[in-house]
Amino acid sequence: MAECWCQNYRSPAQPCGRGRLSYRSVPRPTAPGRGLLDAMSSPMHPQAAQTLAAALDAGWADPRRLYAEARQAAALLDRARETIATDLEVAPSDLSFHLGGGPAALAAGLDGLAWPRRRTGARLVASAVEHSAILIPGRYAAAQASDPDLLAEVPVDALGRVDPHDWAAALAHPGTAVAALQQANGEVGIIQPVAAAYERCREAGVPLLVDGQASLGRLPAPETYDALAGDASAVAGPPLGVLVVPARTRFRRSGPPREAEFGRADAPVWVPMALAAAEAWQQAAAARASDNAKAERLIAHVVAAVQSIPDLDIPALAGERLPHVVTFSALYVDGEAIVTELDRRGLAVASGSACTSSTLEPSHVLAAMGALTHGNVRLRLPWAAAVPDRADAVRRLCAELPDVVRELRERLGVSGL
Amino acid sequence: MTPGELAVESPDAGAEVVVDARGTRCPMPVILAARAAKELPSGTRLVVLATDPAAAADVPAWARMRGHTVESVDNDADRQVRAVVVTS
Numbered sequence: 001m002a003e004c005w006c007q008n009y010r011s012p013a014q015p016c017g018r019g020r021l022s023y024r025s026v027p028r029p030t031a032p033g034r035g036l037l038d039a040m041s042s043p044m045h046p047q048a049a050q051t052l053a054a055a056l057d058a059g060w061a062d063p064r065r066l067y068a069e070a071r072q073a074a075a076l077l078d079r080a081r082e083t084i085a086t087d088l089e090v091a092p093s094d095l096s097f098h099l100g101g102g103p104a105a106l107a108a109g110l111d112g113l114a115w116p117r118r119r120t121g122a123r124l125v126a127s128a129v130e131h132s133a134i135l136i137p138g139r140y141a142a143a144q145a146s147d148p149d150l151l152a153e154v155p156v157d158a159l160g161r162v163d164p165h166d167w168a169a170a171l172a173h174p175g176t177a178v179a180a181l182q183q184a185n186g187e188v189g190i191i192q193p194v195a196a197a198y199e200r201c202r203e204a205g206v207p208l209l210v211d212g213q214a215s216l217g218r219l220p221a222p223e224t225y226d227a228l229a230g231d232a233s234a235v236a237g238p239p240l241g242v243l244v245v246p247a248r249t250r251f252r253r254s255g256p257p258r259e260a261e262f263g264r265a266d267a268p269v270w271v272p273m274a275l276a277a278a279e280a281w282q283q284a285a286a287a288r289a290s291d292n293a294k295a296e297r298l299i300a301h302v303v304a305a306v307q308s309i310p311d312l313d314i315p316a317l318a319g320e321r322l323p324h325v326v327t328f329s330a331l332y333v334d335g336e337a338i339v340t341e342l343d344r345r346g347l348a349v350a351s352g353s354a355c356t357s358s359t360l361e362p363s364h365v366l367a368a369m370g371a372l373t374h375g376n377v378r379l380r381l382p383w384a385a386a387v388p389d390r391a392d393a394v395r396r397l398c399a400e401l402p403d404v405v406r407e408l409r410e411r412l413g414v415s416g417l
Numbered sequence: 418m419t420p421g422e423l424a425v426e427s428p429d430a431g432a433e434v435v436v437d438a439r440g441t442r443c444p445m446p447v448i449l450a451a452r453a454a455k456e457l458p459s460g461t462r463l464v465v466l467a468t469d470p471a472a473a474a475d476v477p478a479w480a481r482m483r484g485h486t487v488e489s490v491d492n493d494a495d496r497q498v499r500a501v502v503v504t505s
Contacts, residue, residue: 332451334444
């Protein structure tokens with residue numbers, strides 16, 4: 001017997017007839033009183049959610065077919081592509097959608113830049129704080145080939161930035177096929193010197209993939225790249241990857257020819273998802289300036305609260321950062337304990353501490369910066385439109401944090417160490 | 418040096434003290450190092466042994482926050498961390 005989970009549910013013997021996962025009213029993404037401060041995955045922008053629902057009816061068809069419903073879906077997909085391309089200041093035909101989110105767009109971008117350069121080599125140059133979607137496949141390839149030179153992880157300073165001179169030195173190594181650098185780091189928020197790195201790439205003749213997963217939608221798109229990847233989840237949209245490959249770029253995916261998304265993606269995009277992504281993107285573009293300014297003020301409150309607590313380290317504080325991101329670490333405190341205690345008090349935060357990750361390895365970003373990896377709290381403010389009470393959540397965090405840290409330190413007997 | 422052994426010599430300046438935090442999880446290696454360092458005179462070499470990979474980042478970060486000098490950090494093939502810190 002089909003079980004039903006909607007609010008009309010009475011018993012398995014009395015199905016309401018509405019189906020397994022249908023709801024009469026849309027449930028709230030979070031319970032009342034919960035403070036969501038981890039926008040790595042945030043509730044969807046309400047208008048994007050509405051667009052998604054509407055697009056299930058209007059855009060379900062395969063846009064490659066020739067009948068009326070399919071032509072409608074194709075027109076909607078074109079409009080979605082144009083909306084995001086306009087904000088990124090690129091031609092719609094430069095922009096491809098990638099199911100699998102930002103990591104899929106990054107992987108496609110890296111592959112398509114590297115393949116035309118296979119006669120030069122296969123070496124990848126990346127910063128030591130790049131996304132794991134770049135570093136883990138890079139390390140795997142180097143290990144498989146028993147050739148550590150296949151991946152150069154360029155070290156970063158204490159603020160998390162690469163030095164353009166170190167970057168140039170890594171590019172100069174023979175066999176370098178491609179380079180990858182973030183516009184900004186999603187964990188600590190630091191903005192990389194992308195223009196300078198691109199200049200060095202041009203001089204070395206190495207194409208640069210810029211990772212804008214954490215920044216696109218929040219910051220103006222960079223102008224210096226050979227390919228640019230992003231993710232609609234950064235604008236409170238669905239996790240849909242976007243990849244910009246300008247016409248000037250030499251780009252060809254390895255393997256058999258692909259049809260989807262100008263030959264760049266592994267699978268055709270689902271039109272309702274592209275529409276929801278475009279709706280969220282458009283909303284973000286309209287709200288960007290004011291939302292960033294408000295987010296920056298809220299982050300400043302957090303920084304002030306953190307600085308009032310003894311022995312809390314805020315790496316990257318002095319650098320130019322994303323307006324909505326901050327990370328800090330409490331000396332002598334267990335990251336899992338701090339996340340659990342804040343959760344108990346109604347605050348949802350992320351952490352880069354080893355004990356809070358599935359791999360039991362600390363955040364490679366914090367480690368590369370020489371920052372404290374234990375007792376880590378990572379805040380990424382959601383868009384106000386997606387989480388309207390975020391300011392209240394920040395105020396509560398600022399009020400609770402000193403108590404939480406003091407209690408945890410007392411419990412461990414480390415006060416005064 | 419066997420696990421658990423704590424070679425605390427007379428803590429004169431220039432002496433070496435070993436903190437064996439192998440088998441403990443973050444943040445214990447740093448807490449053990451901090452407890453040891455608190456009792457030591459300035460200039461003591463503090464050798465911290467740990468098996469938690471986070472210690473390779475955290476012991477030097479703690480040392481920086483406390484003004485100690487990091488002499489070396491080795492992460493050997495057995496995934497054992499050996500950090501040497503000179504107390505301030």
